[in-house]
Amino acid sequence: xxxxxxxxxxxxxxxxxxxxxxxxxxxxxxxxxxxxxxxxxxxxxxxxxxxxxxxxxxxxxxxxxxxxxxxxxxxxxxxxxxxxxxxxxxxxxxxxxxxxxxxxxxxxxxxxxxxxxxxxxxxxxxxxxxxxxxxxxxxxxxxxxxxxxxxxxxxxxxxxxxxxxxxxxxxxxxxxxxxxxxxxxxxxxxxxxxxxxxxxxxxxxxxxxxxxxxxxxxxxxxxxxxxxxxxxxxxxxxxxxxxxxxxxxxxxxxxxxxxxxxxxxxxxxxxxxxxxxxxxxxxxxxxxxxxxxxxxxxxxxxxxxxxxxxxxxxxxxxxxxxxxxxxxxxxxxxxxxxxxxxxxxxxxxxxxxxxxxxxxxxxxxxxxxx
Ligand code: SF4
Numbered sequence: 001x002x003x004x005x006x007x008x009x010x011x012x013x014x015x016x017x018x019x020x021x022x023x024x025x026x027x028x029x030x031x032x033x034x035x036x037x038x039x040x041x042x043x044x045x046x047x048x049x050x051x052x053x054x055x056x057x058x059x060x061x062x063x064x065x066x067x068x069x070x071x072x073x074x075x076x077x078x079x080x081x082x083x084x085x086x087x088x089x090x091x092x093x094x095x096x097x098x099x100x101x102x103x104x105x106x107x108x109x110x111x112x113x114x115x116x117x118x119x120x121x122x123x124x125x126x127x128x129x130x131x132x133x134x135x136x137x138x139x140x141x142x143x144x145x146x147x148x149x150x151x152x153x154x155x156x157x158x159x160x161x162x163x164x165x166x167x168x169x170x171x172x173x174x175x176x177x178x179x180x181x182x183x184x185x186x187x188x189x190x191x192x193x194x195x196x197x198x199x200x201x202x203x204x205x206x207x208x209x210x211x212x213x214x215x216x217x218x219x220x221x222x223x224x225x226x227x228x229x230x231x232x233x234x235x236x237x238x239x240x241x242x243x244x245x246x247x248x249x250x251x252x253x254x255x256x257x258x259x260x261x262x263x264x265x266x267x268x269x270x271x272x273x274x275x276x277x278x279x280x281x282x283x284x285x286x287x288x289x290x291x292x293x294x295x296x297x298x299x300x301x302x303x304x305x306x307x308x309x310x311x312x313x314x315x316x317x318x319x320x321x322x323x324x325x326x327x328x329x330x331x332x333x334x335x336x337x338x339x340x341x342x343x344x345x346x347x348x349x350x351x352x353x354x355x356x357x358x359x360x361x362x363x364x365x366x367x368x369x370x
Contacts, residue, residue, distance in 0.1 A: 010031055021293070026234055026238060029286060029290065030234055032289070033234070033282060041282065042315065045289055046317055048289070048317070049319055052293075053319045056319070056357070057318075057350045057353075058364070059323065059343065060111055060323045061110045062325060062362075063104045063108075063110055064113075065100065065113055065115045069081050069082050069090055070084050070090075072084065073195065075194065077226060077264075097135075102138075111141065111359070111362060112145050112361065115144065115146035124155070132170060136174030143362025145219075146175055146178070148180070149163075149199060149203070149204045150204070152207050153199045153203060167207075171216055177219070177362060179218065180252075185223065185228045185233065194265065205243055208220075208250075209243060209246065218250060219253070219254055222255045224283060241294065244294050245294070251363070254301055256301055256303070257275045257305060277305065284300065284316045299320045300318040300321050307341060310349070321346050347370045356369060
């Protein structure tokens with residue numbers, strides 16, 4: 001069968017180069033995003049993913065602690081936050097957090113607590129230090145994957161201290177890795193529309209650099225499907241690539257699709273189209289082509305796209321299902337399809353592909369086959 005029936009010569013050259021470990025250039029990535037050949041791009045991404053990981057995929061038993069919904073940053077894509085003093089605002093105290101983790105440990109033997117919340121101006125660093133120390137002391141086998149660069153920036157403003165000092169104190173308290181949240185699209189023209197009060201792209205990258213440089217690894221994310229252009233998406237990818245070449249601190253990349261329900265962006269001219277499964281599969285594939293050998297793990301993004309799409313994502317270059325995310329409250333405020341999974345469902349979903357499944361810890365270390 002003539003391959004030109006499916007891909008043009010430029011796409012063919014790009015994909016053949018990828019198979020020879022030659023990374024796609026900026027313009028190559030633009031071309032691939034514009035391509036209608038998602039399946040063929042996905043086949044190449046799947047091939048290079050399997051070349052690295054074989055027929056295996058991982059997941060982590062975890063919970064999300066959305067410790068406060070109080071926030072002064074008013075992102076237009078967020079349905080979760082409440083202003084200080086709002087009747088529906090909340091902040092969890094250390095006893096509530098301890099009992100939630102105890103319950104999750106007893107029921108699910110979780111290996112990761114993902115801690116994320118709003119930019120709450122009433123919380124100083126001791127709030128976080130006390131929580132992290134408690135988790136670290138009482139649950140030593142649970143990794144703390146907590147806070148984003150913009151939360152670190154908020155704490156440093158509250159404390160009138162540098163981000164590096166804050167990171168260093170949190171690391172001493174037990175913070176094991178930083179989340180990749182708050183990146184959205186690392187282009188200030190985009191951020192100025194969707195989250196004008198949040199830290200700039202350069203500040204996000206600087207705080208990640210500082211975290212990595214003191215031995216705190218992290219994930220990296222991208223939230224696409226709102227006001228960004230294809231050019232912005234590729235710039236985002238290449239900014240992450242540039243930092244990773246310097247620090248090698250990113251453990252995983254997670255592309256999220258934007259969920260518009262209950263957000264200010266919904267209904268406005270900014271967001272006109274629903275981003276569907278093909279876009280997810282394209283982003284997963286592209287992530288593998290760009291990051292393979294540089295950022296080890298590509299997550300399947302089940303939270304915004306559902307378990308069925310996440311299963312398919314494993315055939316398009318992802319190698320990790322992410323976590324069970326018990327207790328998630330941010331995306332669930334948008335009414336997204338599914339915001340809680342059991343490990344059984346994840347394991348069955350991966351087995352259906354004929355893959356082996358293993359449970360991992362926060363740092364992607366093997367725990368056991370399931
Ligand atoms: S996304 Fe985070 S920083 Fe932005 S409004 Fe929501 S809670 Fe606040």
